[in-house]
Amino acid sequence: MKKILPLVFALALVSLSFAAPLWETYAAVAVTAAAALLGVVYAIGTGFGINELQMMAKEEFFQLIALGVMVAVFVGANSLIDGISTNPLFTTQTTPPATDLQQAAIATLNSNIADTSTVLGYIATMDQEVSENASASTQCTAVGVGYSVSTCGGYNLLATPISMAGGIAGFALGEQAAMMQLIQVSSEYSLLLLLPLGILLRTFRFTRGAGGLLIALGISMHLLLPAGIIFGSMLGAEFLAAPTSTGQGWNGGCSYADCPYASGYTASPSAPTVESCNAADITGAEDNAVATYQNMRNALDSYLYILMVEATLGPVIALLMFAAGLRALTALAGAEIDVSAISRFV
Amino acid sequence: MVNVIDVSGICMADGSGLSTNFSAFLSGMVVPLCAYAAIATSLLIGAAYMFGTATANARLTTWSKTEIIQLFISLATIFFIIIIMNTMCSVNMQEVAAMFGTPSQPQAYTNVYAAAEDYLNESALYTHDALTVVRYHLEGYTILAYMNAFACEDFGTGVGWGCLFGYSGDNLQPLGGYGALSGALSIFFNALLIAMFTVLNYIFILMFVYSGFVFLFLPMGVFLRAMPYMRSFGALLIALALSFLIIYPLVLGIFYLMGSPGDILLSPPPGLPPVASYDESIYPQQAGGTIAGQLTQAAFTVSADQVKDRYFEPNGANLEDPVGAIEFASDAFIAAVFLPTVALLATIATVAYLARLYGEEIDLSRLTQLV
Numbered sequence A: 001m002k003k004i005l006p007l008v009f010a011l012a013l014v015s016l017s018f019a020a021p022l023w024e025t026y027a028a029v030a031v032t033a034a035a036a037l038l039g040v041v042y043a044i045g046t047g048f049g050i051n052e053l054q055m056m057a058k059e060e061f062f063q064l065i066a067l068g069v070m071v072a073v074f075v076g077a078n079s080l081i082d083g084i085s086t087n088p089l090f091t092t093q094t095t096p097p098a099t100d101l102q103q104a105a106i107a108t109l110n111s112n113i114a115d116t117s118t119v120l121g122y123i124a125t126m127d128q129e130v131s132e133n134a135s136a137s138t139q140c141t142a143v144g145v146g147y148s149v150s151t152c153g154g155y156n157l158l159a160t161p162i163s164m165a166g167g168i169a170g171f172a173l174g175e176q177a178a179m180m181q182l183i184q185v186s187s188e189y190s191l192l193l194l195l196p197l198g199i200l201l202r203t204f205r206f207t208r209g210a211g212g213l214l215i216a217l218g219i220s221m222h223l224l225l226p227a228g229i230i231f232g233s234m235l236g237a238e239f240l241a242a243p244t245s246t247g248q249g250w251n252g253g254c255s256y257a258d259c260p261y262a263s264g265y266t267a268s269p270s271a272p273t274v275e276s277c278n279a280a281d282i283t284g285a286e287d288n289a290v291a292t293y294q295n296m297r298n299a300l301d302s303y304l305y306i307l308m309v310e311a312t313l314g315p316v317i318a319l320l321m322f323a324a325g326l327r328a329l330t331a332l333a334g335a336e337i338d339v340s341a342i343s344r345f346v
Numbered sequence B: 001m002v003n004v005i006d007v008s009g010i011c012m013a014d015g016s017g018l019s020t021n022f023s024a025f026l027s028g029m030v031v032p033l034c035a036y037a038a039i040a041t042s043l044l045i046g047a048a049y050m051f052g053t054a055t056a057n058a059r060l061t062t063w064s065k066t067e068i069i070q071l072f073i074s075l076a077t078i079f080f081i082i083i084i085m086n087t088m089c090s091v092n093m094q095e096v097a098a099m100f101g102t103p104s105q106p107q108a109y110t111n112v113y114a115a116a117e118d119y120l121n122e123s124a125l126y127t128h129d130a131l132t133v134v135r136y137h138l139e140g141y142t143i144l145a146y147m148n149a150f151a152c153e154d155f156g157t158g159v160g161w162g163c164l165f166g167y168s169g170d171n172l173q174p175l176g177g178y179g180a181l182s183g184a185l186s187i188f189f190n191a192l193l194i195a196m197f198t199v200l201n202y203i204f205i206l207m208f209v210y211s212g213f214v215f216l217f218l219p220m221g222v223f224l225r226a227m228p229y230m231r232s233f234g235a236l237l238i239a240l241a242l243s244f245l246i247i248y249p250l251v252l253g254i255f256y257l258m259g260s261p262g263d264i265l266l267s268p269p270p271g272l273p274p275v276a277s278y279d280e281s282i283y284p285q286q287a288g289g290t291i292a293g294q295l296t297q298a299a300f301t302v303s304a305d306q307v308k309d310r311y312f313e314p315n316g317a318n319l320e321d322p323v324g325a326i327e328f329a330s331d332a333f334i335a336a337v338f339l340p341t342v343a344l345l346a347t348i349a350t351v352a353y354l355a356r357l358y359g360e361e362i363d364l365s366r367l368t369q370l371v
Helices: A005-016 A023-048 A051-085 A101-135 A153-202 A205-241 A282-332 B020-054 B058-090 B093-100 B112-145 B179-210 B213-225 B231-258 B291-299 B304-312 B322-358
Strands: A137-142 A145-149 B149-152 B169-172
Touching: A023 A051, A051 A153, A051 A205, A101 A153, A101 A205, A101 A282, A101 B169, A101 B179, A101 B322, A153 A205, A153 A282, A153 B093, A153 B179, A153 B231, A153 B322, A205 A282, A205 B231, A205 B322, B020 B058, B020 B213, B058 B112, B058 B213, B058 B231, B058 B322, B093 B231, B112 B179, B112 B231, B112 B304, B112 B322, B179 B213, B179 B231, B179 B322, B213 B231, B231 B322
Parallel strands: none
Antiparallel strands: A137 A145, A137 B169, B149 B169
16 A cells, blocks of 8 residues: 555646646546545554555555546547547538538438428328318208218228328327437537546446546547437438338339339338319219328338338437447446446437 | 324434424434343343353353444444435535535535435326326317218208208318327327326325434344344344435435436436426316307307317417327326436445345345335
8 A cells, every 4th residue: 555655646646637627637637635535544454454445445446547547548538539530431420521420410310300301291281181081071951851871982091001100200200309319419418518528427436327428428429329310310321322212012022113012212202192082973983082192101101211111210229329338338438337227218 | 103204304404403393202212222132132132141251161152242342333324324414415416516515506405305305206296297298188189089070961962961951971080080099199108107106106205204213223233233143133123224314315315416407317308398387187278167168169269270289289389299208108208217226225325235234135136126
């Protein structure tokens, strides 16, 4: 201990040398206080001949060194993290290119949210038109005698899949909005608050778990979540560029060129036409219901890319990267935390 | 009988430390109980030491020596907790925000305990606002979807001859098509209810901690840690008290700094009309608030769009924004479920860490599954 005691104070002085009226000053105070506490613990251990206390003081001293390294790395890591954040691999994924990874992720998410909102809007419009047509019935009553016929009843069967589609689109939209909220919060607070506070809290043994978690949360939110979003976007771009994305040929094995149903996956779908129903025209009403169904079927796979790949698979990948990173980094930061509760949000 | 203290009374209002009430609670209840536990434990250890000396049983005397040190560690922990709580009462979160240069800062002095409580209260309020907006949309779509219209057969003349001598024409639900949006919003309505219950649950945990009940774990921990085979259980009690009194409010207090007024975390999505616009009435009270008045107005409404506007544009501004409502609900989930869960995970992690420090390791994986 005699050999390492000067190192403790050297460490404290190095920390103090940051000497800015910011959190570094408080980190230096924390290091000094922790070093003093360790000295007391070691002294008690020596005085009473308690080896466990001496061992604990020594172990904690290494944690103090780790803290000093973290503080130093963090001060230097700003440029490293910025380097990762501003890597062209990530930032050029958007048009125009973003300034950093977070802005690229926000731009990507904004674009995805706009796509999903458009799709939800199409579905809602379609739903209104289909339901209005489906509700039409005609009746004739005179002198207490009459009939009522639901001529446009064929449209009714379309309501259930449209409602399901609305649920899926809404869920996808909510998922992306939640991720956007996380990234915006992390852009403002990860490096500013979570990471330095995590390092500070990690100084003391009883707050090490919380400190480790905050460090891991800060890094995961700042780097891994946006990186996951960019990866998802890159995967989506590759998928759209692949020849198979132009159609599945799932209708009786027809080739895509001849297949009347597959419109191909696309990032910009259009709203299918809903044929109007005339309640007085029984034969025409049925034909129009079938035509509307076929229009919807033709447009189906053009919606799938946005709803399944862009708005569901991409966020799942990003959130899994975030949760896995959180778990790995908490262990690295000295706090073994079961983050399966967070993973279950995915 | 346990003295349950005033929830808002842990700290002095001026940040000078623990409040008089809470100090009285500590000195009148917690400290004496801990002292009794320490005395009882000391007596047991002393008796064991004497018996060990009398019978020349080295194992017993060694155990006694070990346990007396552990007893001191337990007692030191209690004083350590009180000192830390006192410090946390003195920490001004405004200054912490200024220290880290957060974009927006608390409006007034607040300590860590009050900040933690404020964060959860604000999250609950935010979730309730999101719930109000989603409910308003769902209610509107449900009401509008069931509206029926009947067009009398006019035989191409523009006059409803079909209804002159009978009742002939077409039935329609002109606003029946809200299944997709209702489906989407229902998911978020249910999720928000869960979020609301979750954040209320977290508030309850915090109030439970603030009520001082967790302090009763301390004397039990002091006594049990020194008993044979009970070290781990006693350590767990002390670790629980330490973690929930310090770590849980501390992490929530940090999140409070991220949810200050004007910050992204607790702000409604941009573009959404003010939450106050989404009042609780089914139809805007424009006709003296009577049902007859509403029906009279409805009877003179000439088109489906006007009916819709009466609900979604009662004062001229369009309140219909299902996408904004969904985004609001998602944001509320982050504020009310995700972040408080992180705080609880940090607390549980600390429990595990401290339980290992004070006793032996305890598998807390079951506890985390409660989250």
